[in-house]
Amino acid sequence: MSETNPLVGSQPPAGQQAQQVQVNLREDKASHFYSNVSRVAMGPQAEEVILDLGTMQHDSARPESLTMDISARVYMSVFAAKKLALTLSQAVQRYEQQLGPVELDIRRRFKQPG
Secondary structure, eight states: OEEEETTSSOOOOTTSOOOOEEEEOOOTTOOOOOOSEEEEEEOSSTTEEEEEEEEEEEETTEEEEEEEEEEEEEEEEHHHHHHHHHHHHHHHHHHHHHHOOOOOOHHHHTOOOO
């Protein structure tokens, strides 16, 4: 798969068109997993964000606790993190426009009809 991204690279001087760069995506080394929880933290280096993805599950040995199994930890620049945040926001907005609001409060999401 390839994409053309006019924003890759530096901005051209005023009056000139942006040079388009073809970005080739190689997905053969990608890991595939399901995630129902994420955690975001600032990294130890300036301009670094850490994104943990995983699954939240009940601990059968301790019913009062939950366990987050981290499947992936991604280190990214704050610039890449901001682009990701904007892209995710746009995707959720499109979903809500088509299918209705996404309820974040789990008590409301699973509320039984009275």
